[in-house]
Amino acid sequence: MTRVLLLAALALACVASPALAAEVATVGDNAVIVPWGDWLVALAVSLREPILTILLPIIAAYIIQAIRKVYPWAALFLTQRRVEMMLEAGVGYGLNAVQGAAKGKTLSVNVAVPVIAKGTQYVIDTAPPAVIKAAGGADGIAARMFRKLDLDDHASEQAVLIPAQEQISAGTVDADELHRMNEMTRR
Numbered sequence: 001m002t003r004v005l006l007l008a009a010l011a012l013a014c015v016a017s018p019a020l021a022a023e024v025a026t027v028g029d030n031a032v033i034v035p036w037g038d039w040l041v042a043l044a045v046s047l048r049e050p051i052l053t054i055l056l057p058i059i060a061a062y063i064i065q066a067i068r069k070v071y072p073w074a075a076l077f078l079t080q081r082r083v084e085m086m087l088e089a090g091v092g093y094g095l096n097a098v099q100g101a102a103k104g105k106t107l108s109v110n111v112a113v114p115v116i117a118k119g120t121q122y123v124i125d126t127a128p129p130a131v132i133k134a135a136g137g138a139d140g141i142a143a144r145m146f147r148k149l150d151l152d153d154h155a156s157e158q159a160v161l162i163p164a165q166e167q168i169s170a171g172t173v174d175a176d177e178l179h180r181m182n183e184m185t186r187r
Contacts, residue, residue, distance in 0.1 A: 083135045083144075086127045090141065091148050094119025106150050109159045116145045116164035124168075138168050 094115035095101045101111050120142045124132060135141050146161045 090119035090123035117167040
């Protein structure tokens with residue numbers, strides 16, 4: 001549809017460019033000039049409203065269709081970015097909340113379990129539900145935190161991740177404790 005309109009406009013421009021008025025005939029010594037350029041301008045002005053009324057919805061439909069095709073990708077990217085930011089905050093909180101843990105330090109099994117448990121609970125208490133769901137819930141968050149931490153050679157999924165998930169599901173890490181620790185780290 002748009003190609004046809006563009007081709008019609010191009011043809012009109014080619015035809016109209018040599019002259020905007022043409023000499024049709026001569027009567028005596030006087031030339032009869034037909035001002036068809038003025039007529040074209042008048043026609044274009046009178047057709048502006050109907051053309052815009054027809055073209056604007058078509059253009060808007062193409063734009064909306066393009067947005068609908070791009071939206072899932074954009075939403076996925078933004079959600080994944082938000083999950084990563086949330087996990088970084090959870091890991092940072094867990095490392096700060098557990099004595100003997102520090103960023104860049106290799107964590108032992110005894111230190112890694114509470115780091116994951118406290119960090120996961122912090123994320124659950126502070127992140128929006130949609131982001132928690134996108135991360136896979138409490139177990140998904142704990143598993144992702146497990147992969148982000150630098151653990152010693154004795155650490156394994158059985159030794160670290162499963163006990164941390166058990167602590168989270170048992171509720172041994174409560175929100176009040178997290179808030180108290182959060183206030184302590186702010187001071």
